[in-house]
Amino acid sequence: MTAEQRLQEAVIKYIKLQYPDVLIYVDSGAGLKMSIGNAKKRKRLAGDRGMPDIFVCKRKYKQDRCIVDANEIQVNIYAEYSGLFMELKAEGVILKTKKGTFTTKHFKEQAEMLEKLRAAGFHANFYVGFEEAKAIIDWYLS
Numbered sequence: 559m560t561a562e563q564r565l566q567e568a569v570i571k572y573i574k575l576q577y578p579d580v581l582i583y584v585d586s587g588a589g590l591k592m593s594i595g596n597a598k599k600r601k602r603l604a605g606d607r608g609m610p611d612i613f614v615c616k617r618k619y620k621q622d623r624c625i626v627d628a629n630e631i632q633v634n635i636y637a638e639y640s641g642l643f644m645e646l647k648a649e650g651v652i653l654k655t656k657k658g659t660f661t662t663k664h665f666k667e668q669a670e671m672l673e674k675l676r677a678a679g680f681h682a683n684f685y686v687g688f689e690e691a692k693a694i695i696d697w698y699l700s
Contacts (some may be wrong), residue, residue, distance in 0.1 A: 561648035566611055569646060569691045573614070577699050581615040608671035610682060614642035618681065618698055639681040642698045645672060649687035 559567075566584070573582055620638040645668050647653065653665055660666040668684070675682035681698060685691040 562646060565646050565648050565688060565691070568688055569612065569644070569695070572688075572692060573695060577695075580699060583613040583615060584611065585609065608667040610643040610645040610668070610672065610675070612644040612646065614644070614695070614698065616641060616699065618642070637679075639698075640679040641681070642694070643672065643675050643680050643682035644691060644694070645682075645684045646691060647684055647686045651686055653684055653686070 570582065570584060573580060617637045618639040652661055654660055660669060665684075672682040672684070681694075683694070685694055
């Protein structure tokens with residue numbers, strides 16, 4: 559198992575233990591060794607390239623309170639994000655060079671997908687290491 563796979567396993571375990579009612583989706587076939595026939599089949603059935611490792615299927619709401627008059631408070635609740643997409647990277651992975659360019663073509667493709675997901679109303683980003691992933695999970699699900 560790679561360091562990134564171990565991280566993904568730890569993050570999934572954390573979510574299931576701390577937030578048992580939250581639904582998550584994981585592309586469990588990503589990164590697996592398979593026969594050429596199964597790899598071709600998987601490619602035909604797969605969605606878009608660069609999709610993140612984990613999707614937390616929960617909207618994040620934000621409250622906005624407005625005092626209408628001294629006796630009445632109006633509360634408007636609206637969705638801040640439609641869900642949380644997490645692209646996990648093992649501790650110590652360097653995403654960008656000092657010049658600000660991505661260190662691999664794959665990271666650049668993933669970053670482009672994350673931007674598309676943010677434009678569609680999702681919270682989506684890279685998270686390097688368990689502590690960074692845990693912090694965003696706790697913030698998002700609080």
